Amino acid sequence: MSMSRTSGTRERLVIVGGDATGMSAASQARRMRGPEELEIVAFERGHFSSFSACGIPYWVGGDVAERDQLIARSPEEHRERGIDLRMRTEVTELDVAAGRVRARDLESGAEEWTSYDQLVIATGARPIRPPLPGVDAPGVHGVQTLDDGQALIDTLARTHGRRAVVVGAGYIGVEMAEALIKRGYEVTVVNRGPEPMATLDPDMGRLVHEAMEGLGITMVNDAEVTKVLTGEDGRVRAVATEDAEYPADVVVLGIGVRPETALAKAAGLPLGDYGGLLTDQAMRVRGYENVWAGGDCVEVLDLVSGRRRHIALGTHANKHGQVIGANVGGGYATFPGVVGTAVSKVCDLEIARTGLREKDARRAGLQFETVTIESTSRAGYYPDAAPMKVKMLAERRTGRLLGVQIVGREGAGKRVDIAAVALTARMTVEQMTTLDLGYAPPFSPVWDPVLVAARKAVTAVRLRG
Amino acid sequence: MSMSRTSGTRERLVIVGGDATGMSAASQARRMRGPEELEIVAFERGHFSSFSACGIPYWVGGDVAERDQLIARSPEEHRERGIDLRMRTEVTELDVAAGRVRARDLESGAEEWTSYDQLVIATGARPIRPPLPGVDAPGVHGVQTLDDGQALIDTLARTHGRRAVVVGAGYIGVEMAEALIKRGYEVTVVNRGPEPMATLDPDMGRLVHEAMEGLGITMVNDAEVTKVLTGEDGRVRAVATEDAEYPADVVVLGIGVRPETALAKAAGLPLGDYGGLLTDQAMRVRGYENVWAGGDCVEVLDLVSGRRRHIALGTHANKHGQVIGANVGGGYATFPGVVGTAVSKVCDLEIARTGLREKDARRAGLQFETVTIESTSRAGYYPDAAPMKVKMLAERRTGRLLGVQIVGREGAGKRVDIAAVALTARMTVEQMTTLDLGYAPPFSPVWDPVLVAARKAVTAVRLRG
Structure with missing residues (x-):
């Protein structure tokens, strides 16, 4: 593996993909190192940078009026921050031995090689x-x-x-x-x-x-x-x-989507079972000192099961970019992994999950108990108290929380965050029963639905032993 | 200290106060031990049992139509479950040496002593x-x-x-x-x-x-x-x-309110700086094997500051009751303490806090950094994305989360739960930056406001060193 320097002490960071991960990495690196120290070149084959793909359904549905509302930062704004973002320019080859990438201008068809000191692969995912x-x-x-x-x-x-x-x-x-x-x-x-x-x-x-x-x-x-x-x-x-x-x-x-890793594969970079790039916790591609990857093109560690997964989600992509940018910028940051949180809605039905489903837990070799409870988002007597169901999985004997699924109306979905933090902290359901969660009648029954589920899970774990 | 038995192997549990803690304890104990094993006598001086005091403002304001909606369980319902609940009966003396309480029927004025094997003090608080x-x-x-x-x-x-x-x-x-x-x-x-x-x-x-x-x-x-x-x-x-x-x-x-502990004080039971009863984690009054206390009449350990506090809140009262009931019922449960979470609203303004304020942190001898950020409850482009401010305190050098305060509109308040769980798990703000919280445009910006605050707090802690 080679390290190619561009000129003098000024390093060049090359980024493949101008969306969440790539441009977050660029922005964070730029915040830490000025243009005299670090040149940043980013290639994006599409017409847009830093856009919210997650927002597209709401634009189509009319909740979001204008396409441009989904663009967090335009190419011009990135350029004003000293990032040489080249739109409609597709990277066609990664040459990690020589430390360079080949890119084609999709308008003119012209191709050229660009050398890098640090490379970020942020090629995202492609829809199936x-x-x-x-x-x-x-x-x-x-x-x-x-x-x-x-x-x-x-x-x-x-x-x-x-x-x-x-x-x-x-x-x-x-x-x-x-x-x-x-x-x-x-x-x-x-x-x-x-x-x-x-x-x-x-x-x-x-x-x-x-x-x-x-x-x-x-x-x-x-x-x-x-x-x-x-x-x-x-x-x-x-x-x-x-x-x-x-x-x-x-x-x-x-x-659904799959990691877009054809370039990485052709370059011989390590891919996992789902076709995503494999990185360490600093988001450095395994075995490569100066190649980084994040977002929808990588696999991430599931902290609950200990297995790798592929999860395409803007919030992870942004975090990866921030971590990469901090590391490339001379700082230190890590992304330890995910617990698998996701929330969605269809009209007024809120749907959320975190951690392991039953089949994930079985696949991970875990024995577990499951409980499901019904409760409401607010005190039962408060107006618009909406029904919600919470399903909880807890490991047999240890009582460790393994997963939570929630389906309900307004106020149900984001309650999954309670479980997401508890999973990260490897709490037991017994520990969860005394969590000091926000209570007032407009916000929760006196026992928050997540606590009701935890109490029932404690009983299930104890009974089975 | 004496233990007085009533007859044979049947124990008598006497409860002073028929609201959240008292009746939760009674119900939980009854679930675990039937009437042939455990007699349960509860005294309540008021007209109502198991009501939601927290709901009163919403009843007054008209959101809750009927008083009875605030009553979780009527005296009759408790009695049907084998709990001898005596309404309008005020306990006037605790004789812990002899293991008995004196109670007065407020209608007839008649007084009598009732002996106990286990005593629960759930006298609540009185308004200032x-x-x-x-x-x-x-x-x-x-x-x-x-x-x-x-x-x-x-x-x-x-x-x-x-x-x-x-x-x-x-x-x-x-x-x-x-x-x-x-x-x-x-x-x-x-x-x-x-x-x-x-x-x-x-x-x-x-x-x-x-x-x-x-x-x-x-x-x-x-x-x-x-x-x-x-x-x-x-x-x-x-x-x-x-x-x-x-x-x-x-x-x-x-x-505000103060612990209602005149009886306990007269009986020589241990009180803390705020006038609340002192208990161990099983909610047993310190130094008394068979006297339990919980709810608004006790002081609780603040897990963040390590100090005792008095917090009158229905959710704690219910948890204390459940813990006492489990222990009296022959099981085992504890209430480790609180992190000081509270949420409220005034019209559509949501107000939440958990952990330490600046003055609490100073009082606890902690050095800390504070940051405040502005964000929105949903993705900025999503309809009804409401502004919210998050203030975060983190310990200097260690970066341990110390407290969070949130003021905003719909969707702001319950986000405090993220911090409540993180405080319980003694997370650092650095650890919080990669929390896998639920993200979708109708629920959160791509960086949840709590994460935005955590990122800023990381920087503040690092800068100060």
Whole structure:
């Protein structure tokens, strides 16, 4: 492995990917080292930098009026901060032996090599696009980039259809179902699993299923899409499974994403079981002193199971960028791992999870007890006290908290943070029963629902011994 | 110290006070030991058992329609569970040497002694009622019991006044200010301290002050009430301070409470600096094998400062009761202490705190850094993203989290739970920066406001060294 210096004592940091991780790393490094010390060059193949992909469903649904609201910082703003951000420029090769990257200007087609002292790989993830007949037909949309979002919005504005099919019932799937409901569509969600939200156990996913049906969404579970059918105009007209056809004026693919690591793989960098880059806790690519990676293109340690996972989530991507920037900037920071927290909503139903599902715990070789309780977000007598269910997993004998899933109405979702912190601290459910959580009738019953679940879990762990 | 048995192997548990702690203890003990093993006698001097005092402001304000909604379990329901709950019966003496209590039937005036094997003291707190001229005039109300609440509601219905003065600007004061605003009153809050909510540092209390004024509430700070002025009819007509008079058709006292421990003191039981009973972690009164105490009449350990405090809060009272009941019932449970979490609201302003204020930290001999940040409850581009301020205290050098204060709109208050759990786990602000909290645009910015504060606190701790 070589270290290539550019000139004198000034180092060059090259960043591949101008979104959350890449530009957070750039900004943090710039805060710590000025342009005379550190040159920062960032390549972004798309039209936008630092945008919130997580916000796309709300833009499509009309909650967010303008695309530009989703852009945290424009290329110009980055450049004003002394970051040489080159838009529409795609890195086509990483040469880690020589310490350089090859990039192509997507407008002119010109290619050139740029050497680096420090390299950040922040190539993100790409949506899974199944190789189905008809999947590339007009009217079939992904929602990964702002360009994707704009294309979908244009389709919705142009066509006068009323029927939408969403393929996939994970976070993107349910959020897009909500967005399309808000746009006045009849929405069908076709889902491969037994229940929506496979990041929950099926018994909790069932609650999401019922709530979605209550919103008028048609849920089709245990169904694999076999093809996309097109009309005479070549546009999508239906989605077919083995058993049925679902008419569609527009189709949204929300099947999930995979790490975008083709460049890294070609360069011989270490990848894990999910195809994500492997890093140490400082977010340095394993075995490479001056190559860093973070965001949707890496695998992260699950602190509860001790296993690596791939989680594409803006909040992790930002944290990785901040850690990388601090380290490249001469400081020290680490990202120890995740506990697997996620929160989402479909209309007024809030869905949250952290830690291990039953199958994760089994896979990790853990024995556990599960409990589920019903409670309310506020004191039962307070107006708008909304029902919520909390499922909790605790390790057998030790009583260590393993996971929490919450489905409920307003005020339910962010309660998952209580469990997220408790998981990080490796608390037992017994310890949790006396947590000093905020109580007042407008905010919680006298026993917060998470504490009610913890109490029941204590009993379950004790009974089984 | 003696242990008095009643008959054979059947023990008698006597409980003084039929509210949260007492009846939680009774219920938990009953769950673990049936009537053939354990007789449970509970004395309550008031008209109601197991009611939510915290709910009174919302009943007065009209959010809660019926008094009985605030009653978690009626005397009859307790009796059906095999608990001999004697209402309107006041314990007048504790004889811990002989293991008996003397109780007076407040209807008949009859007194009798009842022996116990186990005693639970759950006498609660009494509101501070300053010995001011006129303080007992008709129209001056406390809000400690359901009877108090009913009397206030009756006054509000009967009088046709429009001006209310609330004395005190703590939780009860601000909640009552909201209630009276909702009833259409012009509300003046007279507050002894420099800003409302003395459980916050004054800089954060200032935000509450401004928000209350924005709601049309007149805030009078740094003002001591000197007397209550009455009219010719003997009813309250104004509240006077040294500097001014504030016309009032009704006055609400929300000055705070003190532990109700006169009986315990007379019996020679150990009291702390705040007049509350001292217990061990099992909630057993120090030095007494078979005397237990919990709720508003005890002092609790502050896990952050290591000092004892008096905190009157229903959620602690319930936990204490559950712990006592488990221990009396032959199980084992402890209440390790509190971190000082509290949450409240005045109209749509949410106010929360946990851990130490600046003056608490100084009193505990700790050196610390403070930071304050502004952020929003949701992603900035998401509808109804509401501003919030987070103040964070971290110990110098170690970076240990010491406290958090939050003032903001919807979604702000319960975020204090993140800090409450982190305090319990003795996390550093550095550890907090990578907490895996729930993120999605409707729930949080990509960096949760608590994480933004933690990041800034890390920098402050590092700079100072």
